Amino acid sequence: MPKQKMNQDWFKLDNSAKIFPSVSNSSETNTFRVTVSLTEEVNPENLQKAVDIILGRYPMFKVRLKKGLFWAYFDYNSKPFIVQKMGHQICSEIIPIENNGYLFKVLYHHKDISIEMFHSLADGGGVMQLLKSLVYEYLLLEGKSVTPDNIIATKKDKPEFEEYEDANAKYYNKKNRKHIPEEKAYRIKGTYLDADQTGLISGILKTKQMLDLARKNDMTITEYLTTVMMFTIYKTQIQYREHIKANEKPIKIFVPVNLRKHFPSKTLRNFTNFIKTNMRMDKPDISFDEIKALVKEQFAKGIQKDELIRKMSENVAFEKNIFLRMTPYFLKNYVLKIGFNMLGIKLNTMSLTNIGRTVFPDSMKPYIYDVGATIYAGKFNTIGCAIVSYEDQFKITFSRSIIETQIEREFFRHLTSEGLDIEIESNYVEEYS
């Protein structure tokens, strides 16, 4: 019996991971994608070999989801992982049974290598690290002379316990876990695309221009883009229609925060929280500066350590509730589903996630020309936006589950009016039939 030596071969789901298996379905897939574009065509055989190597290094991804009596858990998966050719579907539901039980996919298309990950298993930061390691091993197999330079974890490093710890529980504070009720958010409406279709539009900007523009406004890039997003939604959806009842709800942008930057942790699993901007658009003449001031204030408030710990502890406290813990899993599933549909999803207008700067070792840079990220767009949050930058390429990717492209159009037109050069990519979902 071939036996792999591993410290641990099953994992409890971490705090944020627990909700996703219960609330995910074909439209709310809770999947996201990160892509690295190489300078040459991808060789699927070597990619397959690289994935096999990488899974030995990251045992926490070589798992399947199983149900226990009280909670689901990740169990060691003995089946082989198979890389797939990219299809038209973007961030589609990951159906474990079609995927040998794995909760992520590795896809290739011409020069692109993508990982589509179910959010239960890891967050953007964790997957970026996995993708970097994968590309590194792939380039090695292709015969390129690349070095890890302490940026990339290679097959020679040993997996560490810290990489799969539940960091949320580590920073749990019993005294600071107050639940603050929220009201429902404004929802962007539109004509739905078919269930298996997602519209994609990405804009490629120059990082330097983007940074200068944000600095000129005395903001970080994320703050600035959130402001533009709120202003765009206001302009295209609400302005002069504030009196309509549906438009009275506040626009709320959900901005994930990578907690690794605020609390020391090396975990690859979910360790993100969020800042939420919140503004009721009840006037016909709201200016950009007005939104700017508010976003700045809400970001400053949301990023405070106390507030972040409160939000973390609020979630962990929910999981520690003795009644919920003792409920059998199949009942819990319903509880979580109902709770999430009533509360969770309707509290956001959309998500805007900034994965940030991707750093590769100098030796790898000649082989990589682009990095991208995409989040899923569901029935309620019809538009999603993911941002990632690599060297001088700054990529903003919109995914949508509706046909209309007003918001993308006005968003990019706002940026071009500020003097930015933009190149657009799209998957031309309009032509699907």
Place this chain on the structure above:
Amino acid sequence: MKYCNKCDISIKSNHDYCPLCHQTLEVVKKENVVEKYPEYQSKLRPFQDITKKILMFMSVTSIIGLLITNYFTGFDQLWSLIPIGSIVYFWLLMTVGIFSKHNIASKLFVLTMTLIFFVYMIDELSFSAGWALDYVAPILLLSCNIAISFIILIKRINYRDYISYLLLIVLFSIAPIILIFTDVVTILWPALASLALAIFILLFIIFFFPKSIKDEIKKRFHA
């Protein structure tokens, strides 16, 4: 490279309209671009789809027909449940047994348990002779036990995927002993044979794979 003068953006694509505002693009430089995203491909397989529809239609109409006929012959004799059960079991066999990609031990477990329920129903609806619980149920449990054990012996690498089903079926094989004590079952040897095998397998696991059992329990019952 193409250019949209309305949005003031450049686009690298073979398509000749702007993805943002859908107006026709100016061509700055003619070139053949590899599209960033793959083309649309329908996922549905039409043949399998139509066969399934026909079978589904036939099943549903037969079930309704059977129920109506049964109504006229009197509902005190529920004979129609036997053919209806067969139809339902056929679908179960198709979906769980053949087309599902679940692991084989779970398929065997589900099919055995439903088959026991089904034969028990036939027995009760016909002459209530008791053959279902006396003979069929223990022998089915026995053969399922043997089958899963053999699968584990053959596919040893994947034994972890099957062990929980083996434990479950072993537990269910112990159940007939309760039926003996409550005098529901009068013929002893099939129930005892199935029980003996179950205990044998259980002891085998406890002696040779004690860690698997411990791990399995830890995993399944963590709160």
